[in-house]
Amino acid sequence: MNGFEWRKIQHDFHIISTTFAITFNIFLIILISTRSPKTMRSYKYLLMGVSIFEIFYSSVEIIATPIVHSFHTIVVVLTVVGDWPRLLMRILTSTYCGSFGCFLAMFAMLFVYRYYLVSGNSKVKYFESWYLVPLAAIVLFCGFIWGAIGYLMFGPSEEIDEFIRLDLYEELGLHPENITYVAPHFYLINEAGEKVWNWDCIIGMSGVCTIVASVPLVLLQLPLVILFIFSLLNIHLGQIAGIDTFTIFLFPAVDPLPTIFVIKAYRLTILGCLTTCRVAPLSHPTSQVPNANLVSVANIGGATAPRSLNLKYSTPIYLEP
Template identity: 25%
Template sequence: MSYSILDVIVSPIMFSFKSLILIIVHTKDNIIPSSILLCLDGLYCTCFGISMGMFAVQFIYRYLFAVDSKHLQTFNDHRIIYWMMVPAIYGIIWGSSCYFLLAPSYEKDKQLENILLLTFGWEIQDDTYLGPYFYQIQPDGSYKIDLMSVIGATISWLMVSASFFAILFFGIKCYLNLSKTMRLTSRKSNHLSSQLFYALVTSTIIPIILLHIPIAIVMLFSFFDKDLGILSGITSVTIALFPALDPLPSMFIVKNYRTTIFGNQLSEKK
């Protein structure tokens, strides 16, 4: 909910032009000062990093629950603080790298000045942003690799990859365990296991499609100096959709939840 509220306040737009990737916040006619909006832009990036860390912890928990591991107890006592630290650390690293390594600069302003005016009709002084500019065009027409952008983007890429690997690895392990359980249990238990299985598959696909793949594509295109333009704005839409869509698989697929929400009659029809 905090992430969604921040999204409404900041209204960020992801924009890509060749090797430039920016999360832009339009500051004109906004009652919040541009300096604070820049901080909120960094906080928005922090929330995105927290989400990445949360996915990993969620799928580790699901796996431990599926196999009835003794380590599941770590979620039920004071040791849960260690699990909670994972998304917190993720968010701090992601937000800090964006805010300090990918901050606005003169080179980015010059590259962005005409692009913003032609694409959105905005003046550069009416906007603030965060993001990398890998290959900076010099006055003589040559290119200079920006070290801060490379470091910041590398950190982000590694964190996306680690989150994606955790989802895929523990998701597959859960799938294998649930498949085995479905073969060995009674029809009633089998029905519940199949619901959990389909909820797991759907909840695995949603963050991968809405978060991991769009971010990876935008970063990959920019790294190779390829232009996505306003198409990169789709990423802003998918990120905004995620908080609303993420809970739906469990709500609609698992019968107990469906019955509670919609009542017995609708649940039986489904």
């Protein structure tokens, strides 16, 4: 498959997945706003914040259409400049990387919240009312750090341009002059065939890999960890490396679905629309439903809270068997 055809497949998949991502997240925001049980308390605001950010993330994808690729020892997040100003596309590429950093911090925060709920920890109060403001600021700050590092430390350079030039054309049908990129790398190979190590990147990525191990794996972390491992070992993946582009694009489209279908109030609304063309009524409070299954939080990103829990600080949501 030539480079143009491969990029065309990636672009088409990107448009489809991003369209679904924006649609599903808008629908989830409407459900959260109109059909959330009172027992959800501040959790609904956390869910809404995730959906709003995923819409922003998908919007950046639509404009920048980034491609995640690997060239021997270099992992590249690149965008085609086209008729856009090069500086603008570089900023958008760094913003895209920063959004990924926000995701990591955001889901780490959600897992801490769920842990406090199921364990009955009194610290769950720090996720109520105005406490959400500094928590949101921390998430945005993490994203800013990711984006700033990508822009300032791993931007385009003549050495990287020459290192990727041949493979870039063979695999993607592009020239370095046509793109801008963020390119963390472990080492380059000079004209004498000697490895020139980038120790700052190696130390930094070790910390990143430690952080990402605690958050969703399949669509975000695992593909990138594999990419960095192969880069460290100087194993060139070729067009296979582009699979990361598909999984990252797919994530914001898949992420809202567990919340939509696990929380009973949202699920009943969907089923009511599909079967009777009307909104199904909310169920009675869980205390009035015999033999109810209780969960403390909804399933997001593949983390399901233990069933049959009704703790002091939990926010029970009734789920039908």
